[in-house]
Amino acid sequence: MKPSFKYWIFLGAIYFAIISIMVASAIGAWASLNEAQKIALGEMLDKLVPFPLLGTITILFVIGALINLLFNDYIIPILKLAESARIISSANPEHRTQIKNASKEIEYLSEIINQSADAFTELQCDVAGKIAAAQASLDEERTRLAALMSELPHGVIVCNTDGQILLYNQQAQKIFEEDQKTLVSDNKSQGILGLGRSIFSILERDPIVHGLEMLHKCHESGRTKMVNKSMITLHSGLCLRVNMAPFFTEQGETMTISGFVLTLEDMTHQIESDSRRDMLIQSLIDEQQKELEDIRDAITQILARPQLDPKELHKYRKKIDQASQSLQEKVAEARENYALHLHALSKNENVLANNLLEVISKNISERFNIKVTSTAPKGIWLQLDSYSMVQTISHLAGLLKTHARVPELLLTLTASNQTGAELVISWPGTSTTKNLLETWQKTPLITDANGKLLNFKDTIENLSGTISFIYDPDRQYTGVAITFPPIDQNRRLAIQSEIEHRPVSYEFDLFNRGDWQELEQTPLRKLTYVVFDTETTGLSPSQGDEIIQLGAIRIVNGQLLYHEVIDQLVDPKRFVPQESVAIHGIQPALLQGQPTIDKVLPHFHTFVENSVLVAHNAAFDMRFLQLQEEKTGIVFDNPVLDTLLLSSILHPNQDSHSLDGLAERLNVTIVGRHTALGDAIVTGEILIKLIPLLEAHGIYTLADALEAAAQSPFAKVAY
Secondary structure, three states: OOOHHHHHHHHHHHHHHHHHHHHHHHHHHHHOOOEEEEEHHHHHHHHHHHHHHHHHHHHHHHHHHHHHHHHHHHHHHHHHHHHHHHHHHOOOOOOOOOOOOHHHHHHHHHHHHHHHHHHHHHHHHHHHHHHHHHHHHHHHHHHHHHHHHHHHHOEEEEEEOOEEEEEEEEHHHHHHHHHHHHHOOOOOOOOOOOOOEEEEHHOHHHHHHHHHHHHHHHOOOOOOOOEEEEEEEEOOEEEEEEEEEEEEEEEEOOOEEEEEEEEEEEEEEHHHHHHHHHHHHHHHHHHHHHHHHHHHHHHHHHHHHHOOOOHHHHHHHHHHHHHHHHHHHHHHHHHHHHHOOOOOEEEEEEEEHHHHHHHHHHHHHHHHOOEEEEOOOOOEEEOOOOOHHHHHHHHHHHHHHHHHHOEEEEEEEEEEEEOOOEEEEEEEOOOOOOHHHHHHHHHHEEEEOOOEEEEHHHHHOOOEEEEEEEEOOOOOOEEEEEOOOOOOOOOOOOOOOOOOOOOOOEEEHHOOOOOOOOOOOOHHHEEEEEEEEEEEEEOOOHOOOOEEEEEEEEEOOOOEEEEEEEEEEEEOOOOOHHHHHHHHHHHHHHOOOOOHHHHHHHOOOOOOOHHEEEOOOOOHHHHHHHHHHHHHHHOOOEEEEHHHHHHHHHHOOHHHHHOHHHHHOOOOOOOOOOOHHHHHHHHHHHHHHHHHHHHOOOEEHHHHHHHHOOOOOOOOOOO
16 A cells, blocks of 8 residues: 555544544533523534634644654655665665655664665675685686687587577577578578577477487487487578587486587588589599590591691691690699689698698608608697698699609708798709799699689798798709798797687576476566667657667576677668757667668567566557557567566655666666667666565566556556
């Protein structure tokens, strides 16, 4: 019951009691008089009545003033103190009571509460410190896991047995972002990768369910090494190799599968590269067969008929020339295609120099039967494409074996902080021509990002290195020297990666969810929320105002997921008044070229699936969405919680329920006010702090919260 209602009931009851007593007394006194006394009293009534009546009015006024004083100086301040005390104990320990124009007793009580709050804060800090110390080891393990997952070259997704996503790294996020873009361009929809969402919304269900069944069967049969492999093609055309491995929980003396880990390896480029290689080999066989037959036929005719007519001999020679020219062109084309194949496999990496030379030596010895002796200091790191380096030096060895009959190679690497590293390839006792070495270094090797063919010389120069030939005084070429720039010892182990270094996304408490209850009976702490906000052209959605910015953020298990957000400008296709620009700061020029609302809402609808919508003054934002239903066919039937209504239920005696007032009361820092995403984040932080206050108020489930919000006086506001 509202205090104002209690005030009038209390005042009315006192007035009724006083008046009733006075009337009853007057009736009793009148009944005790005889007829003569009644006649005499009746004659004096006009003189006697004004004074008792005036006294009664005075008494009623005094009593009303005292009761008003009692409520304003005692009852209302006590209720405010109670609300502040609950905020201190449940949501914001830094909050302090500030009672104005109250009695000294209430002010004294406020001081006592603030002193208790100080002691509570100190105790809470002490407890928090002990908890932080106790969890230091666990946090360190989680940090290590996050760092490990973020550096893995492949996508990783961890799910429980119900298919709910518990963990994913950014590599996985990038894979499905590309797939989502493809679907949006094709006007199709798909689930979004996110904590607590279902893996089946982004990957086909049957292969995963089948793989999980196979893992269960393997576990029941006693096998220890269990990995199920499959290939999945996404809508974007990416071909993924999916490895599924289980993880276990111990229940008593038995181990049961509680979830699975998916590693996603993008095989698209490798498959395309292998296809190009196979096509290259097949084309070399098929396309050159005719030219070889023509050459063979012409040579056979020349050898079989020594006395050929000059014209006929010229015809066969021309035939040989044309066929050989065609062969030359096809070999050049094959070389370029093979360069593309090498590019698909190439990747700069950090490699120990002695390991690299060992691989090169083994490859040359096995392929060309050339003895190789390699020398390199220990601990020297090189940053290069080791695959291309092995193939190129092996190619040089092949040329030397064919044209110079080289029996032995010496590979010697030296390094210094000033001059960098130098690799010398020499063939003692034999020599070759400069033309052969120039042909070798200009052989197409890989392609750059623009598809331009790069030879080995270009590749070394891109690494800021050089290639030089070694020759003796007789101009006989006996070696090649390859130099690399100085090595930064502080960065030699920093493996280069295009992957952004950021924490992996995980929520391990999702392991313990099990089957979801009916949504309305789900505890508020266990719900998944999407907190959203809009910026608009004005405050009248029913009169044509439109959304110009939409911001949203997910909350899972009481945690704001800052990497799962929407921050989208929207072209309203109408004029934006300057008075609106003065509030949100979004200039009309920024909206040109942005997607319209009918393009934005499908993604937002997918983003909020299986979630509770949350907004501050939600009726305003929901009205804009409802007005788009007829145009877009997209209906938002999610449950909606309004932090304005919840605040009015929890703190009916506070002066303000605005977003700024709530943020100040709950110690929430406001950043990006009057931007859609900024206000959504503030509202989300407020909701997280309101949940324990709601629980202290007896509001535990979504049904409780919706029922309580419906009783708010602000629930009747319409737009």
